[in-house]
Amino acid sequence: MYNLALDFGNTAIKYGFFEAESLRKSGTIGQEQELALLPEITQIDNVIISSVRENIGKLSALSEVKGITITLNYQTPIPVKNGYETPQTLGMDRLAAVIGAKALYPDKDCLVIDAGTCITYDFVDNQHYYHGGSIAPGLEMKFKAVHTFTQKLPLVEQTSGPVKLTGRNTREAIQSGILNGTLAEVQGIINVYKEQAPKLVVVLCGGDAAFFETNLKQHIFVVPELVLIGLNRILNYNV
Template sequence: MSVLLIDAGNTRIKWRYQGDDGAVHRGGCAHADVAAQQWPAVDRALVASVHDNPGLHRQLHQQFAERLVWLSHPLLDHDHFRHCYSHPERLGVDRWLAMLGARKHSDADLLVVDAGTALTVDFLSSDNQHEGGFIVPGLTLAQQALWQNTERVRPYQDEVASEQLQPGRDTVQCVTAGIRRQQIAFVRSVLDDFTGYVPLFTGGDGEWLAVAMDVPYWPELIFDGLDTLCAGYFSAW
């Protein structure tokens, strides 16, 4: 059965599909450009969305009809995951799928760092018990908090953001370097306190963070989690 995997994040949509020739095809677009996408002909389209997003749901249903499977909350009875939340439906589906995907790469106790709109850290034991996590603002959210809530800290148009970690020489550089250092310090403190866990980094802003921490980067953990669902829970399609 052919399945199109779609990861609908806060700002962009990414997709992955394995063709009949075995080749893996990937793509992405802004939410506003969904209607213009030339999707492959598939038996099912499995969508992971971080929120209900009725507009996007409606657009995708128009294109896939009964072939669409919309996943906005974790499944409560999955064999490879046990919840620690008293209200499991409140766990972000992206965090849940990233943990499922991480399990495909290691049998150890895992520390899954997903750097996107929010920077999340989740702990998954070797026997698939979610042991909790942390959530802090991601790069963009942290910058926006400063731009929007401080009088003298503003994104001056003649200043350019930098990925350097050295002290900035204008406001924008000071903000971007400071926030990056803040994120590194936070993640490093978690790694130092939980040394028995194998770290796996993912997310749109995860690559620079993984490089800074000198650990591998896994860009498609959410898709790997969706693959796990296709191979198990949804195998009866």
């Protein structure tokens, strides 16, 4: 059985082809029409779609799907207990990432950190109960905010290398404040969760996950395809 998981973001579409629970191929495309160019598309039995877009329309490339097609929403049956008080407002990518973490670490308390436009933290316990989490500005958003909401501070780009604690010019000072400040923020939140769950597993995904993997003083797991893995688990739960 072949599954296709699609994660529609604001600017790109991430896809993953799965055979049962095994990810066979993943990647990113820019337009819906590019799906038809993927040779694996003709083998698909079932599809699941998660989207932050208002309307994605009917995908012509999926017209020959043999099995089911699921557009994930808060009413879709899922293999965890959702304790979020307003499930209709919960981002489906956050939910999928949590379920992806449970697919990989079913018997562990998991903190899922998605380091993208926003940095989201989501906690799911070893009984498969999702408690909720928190949302904070991401790195790029912080760099843009410092420039946008001041008169003289420049727009500074993120650096991938080591960041000085004490900046000796304005560019370095902004980098230090945002990058070191956010590292301290993430580190602190992990530490608080570990007080509650000492055997906590921390799983990172998102565009800035590599930065945190390099610079955090914690044992963490970076899984770039975490959302896709979670989507596939939800799909298999519903087939």
